[in-house]
Amino acid sequence: QVQLVESGGGLVQAGDSLRLSCAASAFTFSNYPLGWFRQAPGKERQFVAAIDRSGGSTDYSDSVKGRFTISRDNAKKTVYLQILSLKPEDTAAYYCAAGRFWGTPSSREYDYVYWGQGTQVTISS
Numbered sequence: 001q002v003q004l005v006e007s008g009g010g011l012v013q014a015g016d017s018l019r020l021s022c023a024a025s026a027f028t029f030s031n032y033p034l035g036w037f038r039q040a041p042g043k044e045r046q047f048v049a050a051i052d053r054s055g056g057s058t059d060y061s062d063s064v065k066g067r068f069t070i071s072r073d074n075a076k077k078t079v080y081l082q083i084l085s086l087k088p089e090d091t092a093a094y095y096c097a098a099g100r101f102w103g104t105p106s107s108r109e110y111d112y113v114y115w116g117q118g119t120q121v122t123i124s125s
Contacts, residue, residue: 005116007021008021009121013086014088015086019083020081021080022079033050035105039093048060048070050106055074069082069084090123097109099113
């Protein structure tokens with residue numbers, strides 16, 4: 001059974017940095033593009049970042065470009081999201097997701113097949 005488990009969330013102060021991790025099991029990790037999404041209270045889930053199978057190509061939403069960095073370690077079956085200069089509006093549950101087998105990175109939720117349970121990030125001002 002495919003599992004994606006996020007970690008690294010918590011309560012942090014504005015201006016701090018954070019690195020989220022998402023560990024995968026039970027599938028050939030390197031064959032799947034990966035993405036991060038977030039959902040703030042009362043809002044729809046939105047795209048944050050995506051990365052291709054090799055880690056050589058990435059994509060970001062305009063709202064996080066320059067502060068967020070997605071990366072992956074295929075040997076460890078883990079995808080990361082480094083967040084710099086956290087802002088109160090970054091408060092959300094963050095989800096990692098795996099796309100279709102041998103697929104390409106996407107900003108669209110329906111292109112992702114497997115989802116983690118999410119990790120909560122709360123920023124205090």
